[in-house]
Amino acid sequence: MAQPSSNEADAQNEWAFTDEVEHDAILVDAVTKPKEKYPAKLHAQKVIKNLGSNEGIIYLPATPSMTYEDSDQEMLFRQRRYFYYLSGINYPNCAITYHIKGDVLIAWIPPQNVGSKVIFNGFNPTKEEIGAIADFDDVSNNSELEEYLGSFISNEKGKIYLLHNDQQPKFRQQVRRPNDQSSPYESVSLIRAMDSARVIKSLYEIEAIRKANDITTKAHFCVSEQAKQQAYGIIAGSGENASTLHYGANNEPLKGRQLVCLDAGSEWECYASDVTRTFPISGKWTKEAKEIYDIVEQMQEECIKMVKPGVNYLAIHMHAHEVATKGLLKLGILQNGTYDELFWSGISRAFFSHGLGHYVGLEVHDVGKYGALLYGAKGHRSDWTDIHLELLKSPEKASSVPLRQVLEPNMVITVEPGIYFSKYALEDVYLKDKDMAKYINKDLLAKYYPVGGVRIEDDLLVTEDGYENLTTTPKGDAALKIINEGKEKVVEERMKRGWFW
Numbered sequence: 001m002a003q004p005s006s007n008e009a010d011a012q013n014e015w016a017f018t019d020e021v022e023h024d025a026i027l028v029d030a031v032t033k034p035k036e037k038y039p040a041k042l043h044a045q046k047v048i049k050n051l052g053s054n055e056g057i058i059y060l061p062a063t064p065s066m067t068y069e070d071s072d073q074e075m076l077f078r079q080r081r082y083f084y085y086l087s088g089i090n091y092p093n094c095a096i097t098y099h100i101k102g103d104v105l106i107a108w109i110p111p112q113n114v115g116s117k118v119i120f121n122g123f124n125p126t127k128e129e130i131g132a133i134a135d136f137d138d139v140s141n142n143s144e145l146e147e148y149l150g151s152f153i154s155n156e157k158g159k160i161y162l163l164h165n166d167q168q169p170k171f172r173q174q175v176r177r178p179n180d181q182s183s184p185y186e187s188v189s190l191i192r193a194m195d196s197a198r199v200i201k202s203l204y205e206i207e208a209i210r211k212a213n214d215i216t217t218k219a220h221f222c223v224s225e226q227a228k229q230q231a232y233g234i235i236a237g238s239g240e241n242a243s244t245l246h247y248g249a250n251n252e253p254l255k256g257r258q259l260v261c262l263d264a265g266s267e268w269e270c271y272a273s274d275v276t277r278t279f280p281i282s283g284k285w286t287k288e289a290k291e292i293y294d295i296v297e298q299m300q301e302e303c304i305k306m307v308k309p310g311v312n313y314l315a316i317h318m319h320a321h322e323v324a325t326k327g328l329l330k331l332g333i334l335q336n337g338t339y340d341e342l343f344w345s346g347i348s349r350a351f352f353s354h355g356l357g358h359y360v361g362l363e364v365h366d367v368g369k370y371g372a373l374l375y376g377a378k379g380h381r382s383d384w385t386d387i388h389l390e391l392l393k394s395p396e397k398a399s400s401v402p403l404r405q406v407l408e409p410n411m412v413i414t415v416e417p418g419i420y421f422s423k424y425a426l427e428d429v430y431l432k433d434k435d436m437a438k439y440i441n442k443d444l445l446a447k448y449y450p451v452g453g454v455r456i457e458d459d460l461l462v463t464e465d466g467y468e469n470l471t472t473t474p475k476g477d478a479a480l481k482i483i484n485e486g487k488e489k490v491v492e493e494r495m496k497r498g499w500f501w
Contacts (some may be wrong), residue, residue: 040089
């Protein structure tokens with residue numbers, strides 16, 4: 001990876017922290033330097049390069065404060081991620097404008113609370129406090145926003161670019177351009193330009209994602225209060241529930257189950273991490289669970305080594321299926337065909353049905369120029385039928401393949417292979433398809449259903465010459481050692497205190 005400049009190095013050090021980790025609790029000693037401003041204007045300039053316009057205004061409102069239906073209780077606040085990308089502001093009822101020609105970024109904020117609002121809600125941030133967040137050119141009260149945008153419409157050329165048409169600013173009086181009856185608003189181009197800009201992360205964003213991963217590592221040991229928000233709802237499937245990709249009930253007993261598949265990621269300053277680990281509940285692998293874990297581990301290790309600029313992500317995704325097909329064939333779960341026949345039939349999708357990964361950023365499944373990481377510009381999922389694997393394995397040819405995502409430096413992606421034994425997928429879909437059923441050894445499935453599913457997921461930063469794994473959460477034998485040592489410590493502590501149950 002390219003060496004950072006002195007300023008970039010300082011920014012990296014900002015996130016430095018030391019910790020003492022125990023199994024009963026986590027102690028985090030945060031050592032921080034004066035906070036660097038969020039690079040909102042840099043992000044705005046990146047958006048304009050993709051927007052392709054030299055005049056106009058970008059207008060984005062923040063998430064408004066809202067109450068639950070038939071209640072005076074406020075809803076849990078979650079900032080609009082597109083707004084945050086151009087502001088770094090994590091407060092409701094604000095707005096942001098960026099004047100393209102003048103290169104002027106302005107934050108618009110509510111006036112200060114007064115009277116009973118102060119008693120009940122406290123003071124809201126001042127102009128000075130908001131100005132310290134990001135590299136704004138100005139911070140103004142949003143009561144002045146109508147006049148600002150009205151003046152632009154009346155006196156300047158160019159559109160007001162909106163994310164969605166229903167986000168048009170409200171005017172007390174209709175404002176029109178002289179001798180021009182067309183709408184001053186444009187709500188198609190901005191979201192595309194922002195999606196493209198958000199794919200390549202700034203240094204600030206990379207460090208925020210790195211911090212979220214560091215916190216997630218600690219959270220995978222035990223509950224930690226270092227971060228206020230999780231990036232998404234925890235997925236904790238055990239036994240056959242682990243075969244459900246986004247299992248959300250998380251309410252069944254672990255007793256008698258072989259594995260837990262724990263998918264849980266922290267959020268730091270609105271930036272997400274996404275980490276999955278699978279481990280045996282008892283601290284010991286069953287024969288079948290270890291066989292499946294070893295295949296998934298090999299899938300991930302080989303795929304991670306392929307991550308570098310110029311590689312088409314579809315090639316990495318397809319390689320995961322290569323490894324899965326070979327592994328399941330060796331175990332006898334796949335049958336009645338050569339490796340090539342099995343691979344090109346797509347039968348591995350019966351056991352590995354999701355994409356290998358996705359972007360990570362302000363959303364845990366972050367946006368991209370073409371949408372999801374494995375989707376093309378027309379919104380179609382890349383698959384066996386449309387492109388030959390050997391073409392994609394050649395980096396110099398990959399960029400010529402249309403409508404697919406080639407990796408670039410400063411992208412942050414996940415690599416999350418898995419193998420699952422879903423009774424529904426196998427028995428109600430693939431075994432009912434005579435062309436696919438012949439490849440599956442039905443008699444062996446009963447042995448592997450209790451395994452449920454195995455998934456391993458890390459967050460990867462694409463660097464100039466390869467990758468950096470941002471996820472430091474132990475996995476495999478290292479994780480198992482921690483689990484077993486933790487159990488020994490619990491027993492030891494209980495014996496010291498006279499607790500023998």
